[in-house]
Amino acid sequence: MKTKKVSLAVLALATTVVVSACGNNNTNNSSSSAPAASGSAAVDKVKVSVTSWRAGDSEVELYKKIQEELNKVAPEIELEYKAVKATEYNTSLSVALKTDSAADIIHLRPYAGTTALADANYLEPIDGLEGLSVFTADQLAAAQGSDGKQYGVPYMLSATQILYNKDIFEKNGLTVPKTWDEMIKVADKLKENKVTPFAFGSKEGWVLSLMHGAIAPQFYGADFNEKFLKGEAKLNSPEFIKSIEAMNSLKPYFPNNFEGLGMEDIRTMFATGQTGMVIDGHFEIASIQALNPDIKIGMFPVPPVDANGKASISTWVDGSFGINKNSKNKEAAKKVLQFMTTETYGSLILNSTKSPSPIPGVSTDDELVNEIAQYSATNAVPYFAVTYLNSGSPTTKSALENALQGMYLNALTPEGVAEEVQKSLDTWFKPVSK
């Protein structure tokens, strides 16, 4: 009986495959009859299609603005924006690529997602594209193939930092901590005054790797990522264990029954002023404000253990744009990608999505978002689990999440977590040989 349902799901997938294959045929029409969007009506129009999983109304508005700005530098290009529902995007894209009916410019899932497409030879390398140099190596790594070539232009960033309730801090006479110890003192003070220091819950695994991503770099140190990739450091190395112990050490500052709380509860507790701080993604801010429009939220980066250290926020590239290898408009598509490296574009993205742009030097009026954007440019460290652990089946990222959950339920020690995660990593990871 279950198999029946299950096979139905398989069939549903198959149907999606067929339907999307049918619906994606006329991508590369260069039409000269299209109405001119800008003043220069004489130029021959080139239609460049863009596909993405960001399917909201605001996205359509954003593309109108992008079109306008783009035509100031490339008047001939007309963008055709084709959004696909996020949950169906991967399937529909893989079918479109196989049937040679995919869009010219493709929104690429970050890290392992891009690597898979690049390795399957669906993407055009864009090394040497003008403007690529504005990105950091960590950001560019989100859109590379196993061959080390660049296949995409990073689109926007997500950032995890510590958000705090300004009113609660003021009422308790607290200031933004500059070191980890100061932050623990702040937490102690809040606890003394009967305010839960951190909104936290371990019921949903993804929340755990998100928060680990934010605080861990202060414990495993700046050179860990490189050592890890070279195979010189493992996930059960002492420095990584320290980062897990740090997660465990915050336990006394979490709400009662935190093992039963999920992101919704975390959001509610922070928004309703029951807690002073939360380690959280920038993408939660809008939801928190929707619950309580009057809340005054401040942010600070995760403070360093050592007073001389550098505070950090954890960022990751949330998608890139790359070029379909079989596109008939590669030159025009490259021009669009070039535009995607400019400050004009970065500023459009920042203001429209309220997410930090990887392009340095852009700003927005929203004070909180702007602060996060500025720290993303100067104090960013990669979100470890998404950047390096998102492969394997099941992924090592989900192994980390489950093991952390086990730790908070007292089923595993921090060392046990490290062993589990390393075991999962061993099933697929190969260090870069130098």
Place this chain on the structure above:
Amino acid sequence: MENANNARLIRKKSSWRKQLIHLIPIPAVAIYSIFVVYPILAAFTYSLFEWNGMTMGEFNNFDNFITLFTKEPFNTMFWNALGHNIYYFVVEMVVQNGIAFGLAYIIFKKIKGTGFLKVAYFLPRLLSIIVVGFLWKMILNPNMGILNVFLEKVGLGSYALAWLGNPDTALTAVVLINSWFAIGFFMLLFLAGLQSISSEVLEAAKLDGAVGFRLVRSVILPMMFQPLVIVVVMTFIQAFEAFELVFAMQGSMGEPYYSTDLLAVFFYRTAFGGNAGDSGALGIGSALAVVMFVIIATISALFMSYVNKKDSA
């Protein structure tokens, strides 16, 4: 002559029409084939191939099955989930069907207000199971849920646990909620069984002095053998295809720490990728689907053949 010809013509026409009747099931057969037969066969085929994301690779014999049963973490997850399915079945048999029988018996005895009670007990079954999951998630919320608030108000604060966040209580909580949801349906099955017993037999048993528990044990239950088996089989299938409630309340990872993982949840996560953004392993997922199909089909068939043997004996 004319008449005879006409009659033959009519007969001919009607026999042609009679043949037409065989076409009537075609739509049903077509739909059944597309949505039932084909997916089952497809799952069987998929389970024998290698998969790279959504792309079918090479034929690889029984590698997916071997991976499922020998490789970490799949093998641990499989036995863990299977154990939970068995627990699901046992608790449902005892709690859900025990209560359902009791309720059916009360209604059968025609106490006052049976009409109302019948509807009331059946009511949860009319809710979408996703709604049920959401509702109970709110009731069981550790800090804001009505259950823990109530426990604290009556001085039992130390019993106010994180019901769904604690591995010791999460699975039991989910099974009990599923029982609450399904009691009405099984009560109706029992009621139909009770009503099929002829009143003469009951009358005679009573005259012979069988009352109360004795009547239930020695007369009613043996006479309800067939409906009882149907209940067992349906409970078994319900327990082994359970998915929605865990998915709605505990997510696709069977959280916390795989303590509410079930075969179907494990299948979903493996085949289509969990919420962590896995790309999914369709081959191993299909192998698991085949294993589940075999388990459910074999055990159901064993039950049914046992009944048939008992019936013909």
